[in-house]
Amino acid sequence: MKIFTKLMGATAALALMAGTAQAEGQLSIYHWFEYIPQELLDQFTEETGIEVTMDTYDSNESMLATLKAGALGSYDVAVPGDYMVQIMIGEGMLDTFDSSELQNFDNIQAQWLDVPFDPGRTHSIPYQWGSTSFAVSRDVFSGDINTTSILFDPPEELSGRINMLDAQGEVLLMAQLHLGLPQCSAERDHIKALDEMLQEAKGHWASFGSDTAKDVLVSGDAAVGQIWNGFSARARIEGANIEYAYPVEGYVAWMDNVVLLKDAPNRASAIAFMDFLLVPENAAAVTNYAQYTAGVEGVGPFLEPALLSSPEQNPPDGAPVGTFTAVCDEATQTLYDAVWTRLKK
Template identity: 55%
Template structure:
């Protein structure tokens, strides 16, 4: 396609949709800051070709890592994919562009349960990316007992001792411990936090590692026989090691929703909005789900999904499982106490 034709196509797109500001051209760059292994390269290539945009991507290991880098003044990125509670924090910290995402032409495809969300009630800053749950997996070839309890992780049977990987994510680990103890989230009760600290330190003796990026690999290789994991990574792990089973602990587990946001001061805001709109296309959202194995936040993806995802246990909790819990960001005083527990745990 010639440069003139590309310009005409971009102008037509801007006129037909609400994703371009007046005079903006669909060309240039898009710099993505994303979680590790969370989008297929061919989908990035499709966007790059469709809009004549050079796409580059760096990765982070946790929501807190993203927050720390942005607060430290890291610049140059256009979009990121923070979790629900982190979107709320980034908005509060003034680290996101208010792009009125609800005006995007493909916003009509967003699922109803992804509207009016606590982290961005009017969807002024974000659109859904992928959503899912965080629990753990167990290799049934190593341990064949009931796995639907956090006791497997915090008071493991002999078969699993020294073979458990935990996510290197403060909220995922601490919230799991709080659920096992029967205590509420965002907890500032000194006695209950002491009990949590004691539980974690005791359990750590039976754990192998803290690893988020390699949470799937350590299970697939058999280096770990159990491990905390996001459900999509769990599905991908089971594809490679059929004996792995995803747990739905009776004490509860975390639900989460990652989102596409535009970082404050993004050098390529219009391309960022184009990318948001692109990912709200059902075919593109399904391509992401087929790769990452999480659930899409838009309607109409079913015709494009791989058949094995329709009934995958990692994406379809049993009827008797508790409902996943979305945890809003905690007050600052709680965050500080959690950080102390976490720092002590990682020593």
């Protein structure tokens, strides 16, 4: 019996040691697909000795679903968009940190410091920000593209050649802007109008796909693609003859943020990683790769010059500003879910 107890003790001690060793040397990231260059992760491992594993998702909603399905506690950080940060705080899925824990906290640009979705930045730091609109193939269509009609009531040559993002938030907000409806309105007429318009528009669409949004434009499978601005820039760089639209009705604005997840198995590594991403040179590396805009001061000298004149980052004069997604109450959101379910079924 004594031997048994000793053995148990030794095993427990071993397990504990293994546990702490893991806590010091590992980081588990849940990230958007194609959103961070591998070299930057390698550099992080080189500087800190922390080994990184990463899984990816393709919409804010599917990330939330996966974390709620029991993945919380297996990841340290995730990168939700602005409204999703607010939802996750509300769901109690995020851990807090003190700004003093991050040496580079002061690098955050003033405009992104006290944001409505995370007042005082106690759960999140800025990652990148940008817009969601759509890109149109100039081989196929030469007319005016700065209207949301291109997506929802397209001219004949574009009908049947449209790829939409497979993301509820971005499709519905774009549809609301098209109809001039307010966000988070539970009014029956508004919901009905939204539903009817989308059901009709679906007839013009070829496919739903987020992780394929760039490829379908490069390959020519789609002539119009709802897409994030940086992803559109990358499609253009890869050879697609496309133009990114700034519709007069409006378009979606967003900011992605690195959040500290609740029950993070490696909290210290997560903090180190967030600190690492606030270094201007590293934030610039992400921007150079993903073609969005960093929320960190001092990235300028490290950016590729082509970015300064990139049409996806520089709206023309007179273009409206983007609209951020609002977080709706449960009753309204349930109706939006129903609209989305009916659209996808």
